[in-house]
Amino acid sequence: xxxxxxxxxxxxxxxxxxxxxxxxxxxxxxxxxxxxxxxxxxxxxxxxxxxxxxxxxxxxxxxxxxxxxxxxxxxxxxxxxxxxxxxxxxxxxxxxxxxxxxxxxxxxxxxxxxxxxxxxxxxxxxxxxxxxxxxxxxxxxxxxxxxxxxxxxxxxxxxxxxxxxxxxxxxxxxxxxxxxxxxxxxxxxxxxxxxxxxxxxxxxxxxxxxxxxxxxxxxxxxxxxxxxxxxxxxxxxxxxxxxxxxxxxxxxxxxxxxxxxxxxxxxxxxxxxxxxxxxxxxxxxxxxxxxxxxxxxxxxxxxxxxxxxxxxxxxxxxxxxxxxxxxxxxxxxxxxxxxxxxxxxxxxxxxxxxxxxxxxxxxxxxxxxxx
Amino acid sequence: xxxxxxxxxxxxxxxxxxxxxxxxxxxxxxxxxxxxxxxxxxxxxxxxxxxxxxxxxxxxxxxxxxxxxxxxxxxxxxxxxxxxxxxxxxxxxxxxxxxxxxxxxxxxxxxxxxxxxxxxxxxxxxxxxxxxxxxxxxxxxxxxxxxxxxxxxxxxxxxxxxxxxxxxxxxxxxxxxxxxxxxxxxxxxxxxxxxxxxxxxxxxxxxxxxxxxxxxxxxxxxxxxxxxxxxxxxxxxxxxxxxxxxxxxxxxxxxxxxxxxxxxxxxxxxxxxxxxxxxxxxxxxxxxxxxxxxxxxxxxxxxxxxxxxxxxxxxxxxxxxxxxxxxxxxxxxxxxxxxxxxxxxxxxxxxxxxxxxxxxxxxxxxxxxxxxxxxxxxxxxxxxxxxxxxxxxxxxxxxxxxxxxxxxxxxxxxxxxxxxxxxxxxxxxxxxxxxxxxxxxxxxxxxxxxxxxxxxxxxxxxxxxxxxxxxxxxxxxxxxxxxxxxxxxxxxxxxxxxxxxxxxxxxxxxxxxxxxxxxxxx
Numbered sequence: 001x002x003x004x005x006x007x008x009x010x011x012x013x014x015x016x017x018x019x020x021x022x023x024x025x026x027x028x029x030x031x032x033x034x035x036x037x038x039x040x041x042x043x044x045x046x047x048x049x050x051x052x053x054x055x056x057x058x059x060x061x062x063x064x065x066x067x068x069x070x071x072x073x074x075x076x077x078x079x080x081x082x083x084x085x086x087x088x089x090x091x092x093x094x095x096x097x098x099x100x101x102x103x104x105x106x107x108x109x110x111x112x113x114x115x116x117x118x119x120x121x122x123x124x125x126x127x128x129x130x131x132x133x134x135x136x137x138x139x140x141x142x143x144x145x146x147x148x149x150x151x152x153x154x155x156x157x158x159x160x161x162x163x164x165x166x167x168x169x170x171x172x173x174x175x176x177x178x179x180x181x182x183x184x185x186x187x188x189x190x191x192x193x194x195x196x197x198x199x200x201x202x203x204x205x206x207x208x209x210x211x212x213x214x215x216x217x218x219x220x221x222x223x224x225x226x227x228x229x230x231x232x233x234x235x236x237x238x239x240x241x242x243x244x245x246x247x248x249x250x251x252x253x254x255x256x257x258x259x260x261x262x263x264x265x266x267x268x269x270x271x272x273x274x275x276x277x278x279x280x281x282x283x284x285x286x287x288x289x290x291x292x293x294x295x296x297x298x299x300x301x302x303x304x305x306x307x308x309x310x311x312x313x314x315x316x317x318x319x320x321x322x323x324x325x326x327x328x329x330x331x332x333x334x335x336x337x338x339x340x341x342x343x344x345x346x347x348x349x350x351x352x353x354x355x356x357x358x359x360x361x362x363x364x365x366x367x368x369x370x371x
Numbered sequence: 372x373x374x375x376x377x378x379x380x381x382x383x384x385x386x387x388x389x390x391x392x393x394x395x396x397x398x399x400x401x402x403x404x405x406x407x408x409x410x411x412x413x414x415x416x417x418x419x420x421x422x423x424x425x426x427x428x429x430x431x432x433x434x435x436x437x438x439x440x441x442x443x444x445x446x447x448x449x450x451x452x453x454x455x456x457x458x459x460x461x462x463x464x465x466x467x468x469x470x471x472x473x474x475x476x477x478x479x480x481x482x483x484x485x486x487x488x489x490x491x492x493x494x495x496x497x498x499x500x501x502x503x504x505x506x507x508x509x510x511x512x513x514x515x516x517x518x519x520x521x522x523x524x525x526x527x528x529x530x531x532x533x534x535x536x537x538x539x540x541x542x543x544x545x546x547x548x549x550x551x552x553x554x555x556x557x558x559x560x561x562x563x564x565x566x567x568x569x570x571x572x573x574x575x576x577x578x579x580x581x582x583x584x585x586x587x588x589x590x591x592x593x594x595x596x597x598x599x600x601x602x603x604x605x606x607x608x609x610x611x612x613x614x615x616x617x618x619x620x621x622x623x624x625x626x627x628x629x630x631x632x633x634x635x636x637x638x639x640x641x642x643x644x645x646x647x648x649x650x651x652x653x654x655x656x657x658x659x660x661x662x663x664x665x666x667x668x669x670x671x672x673x674x675x676x677x678x679x680x681x682x683x684x685x686x687x688x689x690x691x692x693x694x695x696x697x698x699x700x701x702x703x704x705x706x707x708x709x710x711x712x713x714x715x716x717x718x719x720x721x722x723x724x725x726x727x728x729x730x731x732x733x734x735x736x737x738x739x740x741x742x743x744x745x746x747x748x749x750x751x752x753x754x755x756x757x758x759x760x761x762x763x764x765x766x767x768x769x770x771x772x773x774x775x776x777x778x779x780x781x782x783x784x785x786x787x788x789x790x791x792x793x794x795x796x797x798x799x800x801x802x803x804x805x806x807x808x809x810x811x812x813x814x815x816x817x818x819x820x821x822x823x824x825x826x827x828x829x830x831x832x833x834x835x836x837x838x839x840x841x842x843x844x845x846x847x848x849x850x851x852x853x854x855x856x857x858x859x860x861x862x863x864x865x866x867x868x869x870x871x872x873x874x875x876x877x878x879x880x881x882x883x884x885x886x887x888x889x890x891x892x893x
Binding site: 003004005007008009010011012013015020021023024027046047048049051052053054055056057062063064065066067068069070071072073074075141142 | 414415417418421422427430431432433434435436438439440443536540545548549552555556557558559560703705706707708709712713782783784785786787788789793795796797798799800801806809810813818819820822839844845846847848849850851852853854856857868
C-alpha cells in the first residue's frame with residue numbers, strides 16, 4: 001500500500017542526493033544506526049539534516065547518567081542520549097518505546113546497494129538501453145486542461161457544495177470552480193542503464209598467500225553480487241593470472257588456487273584483447289578491476305603494464321580500479337608505480353586493502369557515490 | 372483522504388480487553404478521555420510516528436527523514452515502536468498489528484496512564500482549544516468537571532496540512548518548503564507560560580492627545596490639603612511623570628520571549644508566509660507540554676501499566692513476557708538516563724515517602740540514621756499524593772521538589788562531563804547537589820536557551836535585536852549564526868543577537884551579506 005509519507009520520504013532522499021534544495025546540503029550529517037552482531041558492530045547509514053536553531057554548545061554541557069563506576073571513569077551510551085537535548089524534535093517522540101534487538105549480518109548486506117553505484121555510467125549502445133518511462137501515477141491540483149480528470153473534479157465540486165450546505169438534491173446543479181479542478185499527474189521513472197561489463201582480474205601467483213587470495217575473493221564476490229543486483233543485464237568477465245593469464249568462468253575464479261611467477265602485463269593484454277573484440281567502447285560501459293599484492297616480476301613488465309593501460313585499456317574504459325592486498329612477501333611496489341604514472345588520471349582509482357576489515361572501505365572507495 | 376480515527380475496527384478480543392482494562396483503570400482512580408485504538412501495520416506505524424503521532428501532516432521532508440530512520444531501525448530489527456498516543460479528545464492510540472496479546476494489553480494499560488495525564492496535568496491546559504484566558508490564578512489548575520475540553524488536534528493538524536498544500540499549489544513546493552525550513556529553525560522561540568494568558572485584552576494604548584495625567588493626591592478635606600499634599604511634593608511628582616512620558620517608547624514595549632508572535636505581528640511577511648508561520652507556531656505550542664513533562668508523563672504511564680498488568684490484566688502464562696518487555700522499556704544505563712525509569716522510580720519513591728510519613732519538619736529535622744531508616748508513620752497517603760503530583764507539577768518542579776539524596780544513591784545517578792584530556796565523556800561526581808542542578812538545567816525550558824526579542828528598532832534603523840539570557844552555558848556559535856540568517860529571511864533587516872562567549876558579552880550580527888561578531892560595548 002502506498003503511504004502518504006512516501007512523498008515526504010522521496011523529497012528527503014532527493015535532498016540528500018543533492019538533486020534539489022542544494023542550500024540544505026551543508027546541514028546534512030551522516031548519522032549511523034549501530035547494530036551489534038555478537039562482538040562485531042555494524043553501522044547502518046542514516047543521513048540526517050539538522051536545521052540550525054539557537055541551542056547550547058554540545059560538549060560544554062554534559063548531563064546526568066545512571067549506573068556503576070567511579071569518578072573519572074568513561075561513560076558509555078549510544079548517541080541518542082536523552083540528555084543531549086535539542087534533538088530537534090520538540091518532544092514529538094513522546095510515547096514511543098524502543099527496544100534493542102540483535103541483527104543478522106546478511107540482512108545488512110542489502111543496504112549497501114543504496115550507498116554504492118557504478119561511477120560515470122553513460123548511456124551507450126542501443127540494444128539494451130532501458131528507456132525512461134512516463135506513467136500516470138496520481139492526481140494533481142494543476143496541470144494542462146487536456147489532462148483534466150472529470151470525475152475527480154466533479155467529486156471535489158460536490159464535496160464543496162455539500163460542506164458549504166449549498167447542495168440541493170432536488171436540483172443537483174454542480175458547477176466546478178477553479179479550485180475544484182483535478183488533473184492527472186505523471187512521474188518519470190529512470191531505469192539504470194545496464195550496458196556495462198565488469199572485468200575482474202586477479203593475481204593468483206605464489207606470493208599471494210591464502211589470506212590475500214581470500215581477501216580478494218571476498219571483495220570481488222561482494223562487488224559482483226551487488227553490481228549484479230543493481231544493474232540488470234550486467235556482464236562480467238573473469239581473468240586470473242600468474243605469469244600467464246587466462247579467462248575463466250565465475251565459479252573457477254572464486255575457487256581456483258595456483259602458484260607461480262607474476263607478470264601483470266599478461267592479464268592487461270588479455271583484458272585489452274577481450275575488450276577490443278567483444279565490448280567496444282562505443283556500446284559498453286567498461287569497468288576493469290584488478291587485484292594483486294603489488295609484487296610484479298620486473299620493472300620492465302610494470303612499464304609495459306602502464307603502456308597497455310594508457311593506450312589500450314583506459315581509452316576504452318569508464319574507469320580502472322586497482323586494489324592492492326598487503327602481503328608479507330610482496331613489495332607492494334605496483335600501486336606506487338601506478339600512482340606515479342597515472343595518479344593524475346581521474347579514471348584510475350587505487351585502493352590498498354590491509355586486512356578483511358578494510359574490504360568495506362575499499363569497496364566504498366571504488367564505488368562510492370559522488371565519484 | 373481517508374477519514375482516520377475509526378477507520379479500522381478493533382478486533383473483538385482486543386475490544387473486550389480494552390473495556391476490561393479501562394474499567395480497572397477507572398476503579399483505580401484514573402480519569403481519562405474516551406479512547407480509540409487503531410491497529411496499524413508496521414509501515415503505517417512508522418508513518419504515523421514520523422508525523423509525530425498524527426495521521427496527516429503538511430508535506431515536508433522532515434517527516435520523510437524521521438520515517439527513514441524509523442523504518443531502517445525497524446527493518447533491521449534494532450528497535451520497534453510499541454505504542455503511540457495522541458493528546459486529543461477523544462484520545463487516539465495505535466496498536467501494532469502482529470504484536471502478541473500481552474504486548475497489546477501492555478500498550479492499552481500504558482495509554483490509560485498517558486491519557487489520564489493529558490487530561491489532568493495543568494501544563495496540558497494550553498492545548499485546550501476552547502480555553503479562555505483565566506481571570507484568577509486558580510482557574511488554571513482547577514479541572515472543569517462539568518464538561519470535557521475541546522482538543523480536536525487531529526482535525527486541526529489536517530486543516531494545517533490542507534492550508535499548506537494550498538499555498539504550495541499556488542506558490543510552488545520549493546518556495547513554501549524553504550519558508551517552512553526557516554520557521555522550523557525558529558520554532559523554539561516561543562513562550563509557553565504566556566500562552567495561558569493569550570487572548571487577554573491588551574492594556575489600552577495611551578492616547579497621544581489625552582491631557583497630561585493628574586498627579587494622584589491623597590484624599591484630604593480642604594483645609595488639610597496643602598499639608599497632606601504639599602506643593603513641592605506635587606511638583607516633584609509632576610516632573611517624574613513628565614520625564615516618564617518623554618522617554619522614547621520602546622518596541623516591543625517589554626522584551627518578549629514569544630519571538631514568533633512578534634514576527635507574526637511585525638515582520639514584513641507575505642500573506643501566505645504569515646499563515647505558514649502561524650501554523651508552525653500553533654504546532655510548536657501543541658508539542659510543548661509533552662516536552663515539558665516527558666519524565667512525569669512517561670513515568671506515570673509506566674507506573675500504571677505496571678500496576679494494571681501485574682495486578683489485573685496478566686495471567687500466569689504472560690507474566691514472563693510482560694516482565695521481559697517491561698525490562699526492555701526500563702533499560703538503559705550509562706549516558707542515557709531513561710526518562711521512563713527515572714519517572715516511575717520517582718513516583719514510587721514519593722508514594723513510599725507519603726505512605727510512611729517521611730516528610731515535613733519532623734522528618735527533615737531527624738538526624739538519627741537508624742530512625743530514618745525505619746521511619747514509618749503508616750499514613751497511607753502515598754496514592755493520594757502521586758495523583759496530586761501528576762496534576763500540578765511539570766518535570767522541573769517534579770525534580771526540584773522530590774529528588775532526594777537517598778533516591779540518587781538508590782538509583783546510582785551521577786553527572787558526566789566531556790574530558791578534553793581523554794577525549795571522552797567521564798563520570799564527574801555522584802554528589803546530590805550537582806546531580807540535581809544538572810538535571811534541572813537540562814529540563815529548564817526543555818534544554819533550550821532563553822532568547823528574548825529586545826528591540827524591533829535597534830539603533831533606530833529598524834533592525835532586530837535579540838538577547839540571550841546567559842545562564843552559564845554558551846550557545847553553539849555556528850548554529851547561532853545560521854539561525855540569524857534565517858531570522859533575517861523573515862525580518863528582512865539586519866538581525867543581532869546579544870550573548871556571551873567565554874564570559875565576554877558578544878554581539879552576533881547578520882546583515883544579509885555577512886556575519887560579524889564583536890565584543891559588546893566597544
